[in-house]
Amino acid sequence: MFQPIHFTHANGIPAGSYAKFFQAFDAKYKIKAIPVLGMSAQFPVTYTWSHLVSQVIQDIEQQFPNQQVIGLGHSFGSLVTLMAAYQRPDLFSQLVIMDPPFVIGPKSAxxxxxxxxxxxxxxxxxxxxxxxxxxxxxxxxxxxxxxxxxxxxxxxxxxxxxxxxxxxxxxxxxxxxxxxxxxxxxxxxxIFRTVPAWWWRTPRKAPNMPVHLITADQSHFYKQGLPQGMKKTYGIEFSVVNGGHMFPLEQPEVTAQCVQKIINLQAVKKGDS
Structure with missing residues (x-):
């Protein structure tokens, strides 16, 4: 029985760019992704990204009907996936979010x-x-x-x-x-100018499923303390790998192994294995 993964790409980087990253996953995983997010007239880019979140939800329902997926995303895509998980937690078994552009802290308002x-x-x-x-x-x-x-x-x-x-x-x-x-x-x-910034007034907890964040030691988000802030405010644990913000495309095989390790650990903690 395969484990379904739904992936969402970074801003400006079509999902096909991650082919080597996807290929590095074990055969037990089945990965599906929206080829290009933000280009559909049906799901336009608007303030709060609400239509983009709806696109992710609809794609999960179509690609993996009647199944819970492992939500996986990079940068912009990881944040859209996280937002979808808040809105439809029933669709997700767990999340792995890679370097999300999370706008938190006193300046977010x-x-x-x-x-x-x-x-x-x-x-x-x-x-x-x-x-x-x-x-x-x-x-x-x-x-x-x-x-x-x-x-x-x-x-x-x-x-x-x-x-x-x-x-x-x-x-x-x-x-x-x-x-x-x-x-x-x-x-x-x-997409950059409409990144949601209302997290300061939302429930300050992670969605009701295992969630783990991966960042990189040279990422500007890590250097600004955003993963640390997410752990403090939302209780979301994080890991640090080598590289910059684009680490899944800099070290695709290493990143895939890291993601799989996290997925397995979260499944054990949840009692799914």
Missing amino acids: IFEGMQKLRLKAVDKITPAAITLKRNDCWQSFDEAYVALRHNRLFKNFDQECFDDYFAHGIQADEQRGGVTLSIPKHVEAH
Whole structure:
């Protein structure tokens, strides 16, 4: 009997980019993922990400009918999965969230107010402004490959993971000619600027299932103390691996082994094994 895992990808990184990470899981796991989150007119990117959460819930119900899944996500995807678990705990047996962009602490209420007022400062506080300044058009696939391979975001990617990202993340640009991003940078920026910040006024506890967070020693979220804050406020334990925020694509096989170890430990604690 396989164990179902539902995965949700990071912002701007299509799920196909994680193929090597998925392949490193034991055969007893069956992993399904939404190919691209945030690109459906039926589930638009809005304040609080409510439609994106609904998309994850619907996909779980369709991919794994009448089953509880192990919720697994990276960055933006891990936060959407966590939100889905709060809304529909009956769908999940446990969660493993990898470096979520969790907005907590005394400044979260101020940030939420800025979002409601749609202040331009939100773009400067989040990665939205940098995202919008990125080049998103190249004359050819070869030019895009060279430019992106040396980009700060991708330079530490495992080679196969980068090739998979390139295969799914770059496409022909029908309007401008050449090639462009499969997930437009304005969509990626909008996701950044609408990251939920209302956690300061929610029930301060984890959803009713085992939850574990994985972060990395070079992640800016870890350096800012966000996993530590989640443990203190929500009781969510965390582990630290080597690498940066994109560690599942920098060390896919090591990360897969870490995730499986956590899944097994959580199952034992829950009494599922």
